[in-house]
Amino acid sequence: MGNLAIVGLGPGAFDQMTIGTIEKMKNADKLYLRTEKHPVVKYLKEMGLKFETFDKIYEKGSTFEEVYDNITREIIEIAEKYDNVVYAVPGNPFVAEKTVEYLLKFLNGSDDIKVEVVPAMSFVDVVINQLKVDPIYGFKIIDGLSLDSIKPDKRCNNLVTQVYNRRVASDVKLKLMDIYGDDFLVTVIKRAGIKGEERFETMPLYSIDRIDWIDYLTSIFLPPVKNTFQERYDIDDLLDIMARLRSENGCPWDREQDHNTLKRYLIEECYEAIDAIENDSDENLLEELGDVLLQVVFHSQIANERKAFNFHDVCDAECKKMVYRHPHVFGSEEIATSDDVLKRWDEIKKDEKGLKSHANELKSVPRSMPALIRGYKVQEKAAKVGFDWDNVDDAMAKVYEELNEFKEVYKGEDESDKIEELGDLIFAIVNVARFLKIDPEVAVHKTIEKFIDRFKYIEDSAEKMGHKMEDMTLSEMDFLWNEAKMHNFNKKVQK
Known part of the structure; x- marks a missing residue:
């Protein structure tokens, strides 16, 4: 059985390496370093340690994923040939080390190679010490190359790693400015823990890609945002603002509202958003979508106060619905056309809501909808089971029929007859609109x-x-x- 020891070289100073790590490297049959680009390497050479590195793989790989995968495979092949292999990585093996993650995943449950991971000091320890930050209040470490999928949390400390050149710094800056704003003060950290070389400089976020001393040991520290008045806000800020407005010392008007009193505002804001769309105004649409979102947050806060649900429950339910109703995207189903998508959507929705009859499906169209839209949707659902005219001419003939019936009563005194016949006429016109694929509204x-x-x-x-x-x-x-x-x-x- 082969033995593979994974050790950490520490932040960069020789005196920060553990005795255990040094002993492991001294006694290794084969010693491999992920990279020679680490300050303690010169001390390893002075100690007379013989080692090889994987820098050549970095030169050949087109992506980091490819590089890490190739290093992992090569380490496993070496560990299968030799009894005592040591693989050394910068810092702590468990902090921002993809190859270690890959190795542990591949070798999990292996009977051929025994893996030991030796703890080590990380550059994070140095950063915490230098900035006097207690991680108990929240400390998030993010790979600067993964900001598209892993977002910082403005309410805690964030450390963005892998900012190894100005191009990466520029990309990181743009992504972070969307969250923090241009002028938010951050600390750029270089070679933390290496005496005579470490550098901690605080500067506005917009300027981090303008400095010329960034290298492969550079990170960006972002402290928590604590001010009520911020350059950039996010959904969590909106939730906090609404909770404060509804609190004991909040706004009297906001505190008085309930689901029923807010109904009209939800409808009004939706119409104003539609108006912005029709006016082709991005500026107005941004504002009106915010007002619609505020209504969602408002109702969610009211529901949260009575322990019914909260905003996160709303998001959770909607995400689950979207995933469930798109099996052709998130599952294995294959759907070719938009029409097929809509048909499958209706099938799933009907199953979700337990609509066991066609009449129940018609009744499921909300009564609070504008009448023209509701009529259109009811007719659509009826048509799906064959209750429909053969063509638009037949639908148009129905309009003339209903018009004649309305003519017979519109001068009469029976109000209910006039309402009924006018409704029939409008409903018939909506049917023609449906055939022509025109939204009557x-x-x-x-x-x-x-x-x-x-x-x-x-x-x-x-x-x-x-x-x-x-x-x-x-x-x-x-x-x-x-x-x-x-x-x-x-x-x-x-x-």
């Missing part, structure tokens, strides 16, 4: 905007003529209305 909205624009034209024209609309005859206003129609308001110019 959008169509009516455009007509309203067109009406407002034409009405404004009449008012502006009257003012230019020195008239008030109130003093004009209907025929005079109708003349201007026909003029307004010539302007084609609310129609996009084709490019």
Whole structure:
């Protein structure tokens, strides 16, 4: 059986290496260093230790993952040939060492190679000591090359490693500025623990890629954000702000609200977001989406206060729903077209909600929806089981039928008949819109905007003529209305 000892070379000073590590290296049949780029290597040479490094693999590899994988495989092959192999890595083997992670994973449960990991001092220990930071209050270590998938936590200390050149520093800076802002003060750390070479400098985040002394032993330290007034906020800040607004010493208006009183605001904010989309205004859309998000946070806080659920439960439920309803993305199902996706979505949704009859599925469309949208969706669901006209002409014939029925009652005195027949007519028109794949809500909205624009034209024209609309005859206003129609308001110019 082969024996593989994984040892740490410490932060960089020779006196920070443990006696156990030195003894392991002295007694090794084969000693391998992940890299020769470490300050203590010169002392190992002075001690007369013979070793090999894997720097040649770094030169050949196209990605770090490929490099680490090749080093791992080579170490395993060597350990299978020799009885006592020592593999030395910078710092502590368990801190920011991918090859150690890979080795332990591959050799887990192996009967051929016995693995021993010898503890060592890490550069993190030096950083904690120099900055006088107690990790008990939170200390997150992040690979600077993994910031896309592993985010810093603004509420605790963060140490970003692997900032080994200015290109990486620039990439790290851009990602961190999205979270902390440009002017947030950070500490750039180089060669921590190496006397005469270590460097700790505090500077604004935006400037970290402008310094010319970055090397392979450089990290970035970010302290916790403690100010209420920040350059950049995130969702956790919004949750804290809402909790404070609802607290005993918070805002009286916010404290008075409940789910029912907030209903109108949720609807209003959604409409304002839609308005921003239709106006093609990114600035307004950013603001209005924030207002919609605030409503979600507001309702979640109220629910949390009565121990029903919280914002994280909302996120959890939505993530689970998205994963479950996309088996073609997160599972093994294969779905080729968008139509197939929608069909599968409906099947999954029906199963989720326990809708055992088609009528129940129609009833599941929320009554609080705008009537045109609700009618459209109900007709869609009915059509999926074959309850539909063969073509749009048949649907249009139904419109004429309902129009004639409405004509029979609209001058009558029975209010319920008029409501019923008008509803039937509108419902039939919605059906035609569905056949034509036109959103009836959008169509009516455009007509309203067109009406407002034409009405404004009449008012502006009257003012230019020195008239008030109130003093004009209907025929005079109708003349201007026909003029307004010539302007084609609310129609996009084709490019």
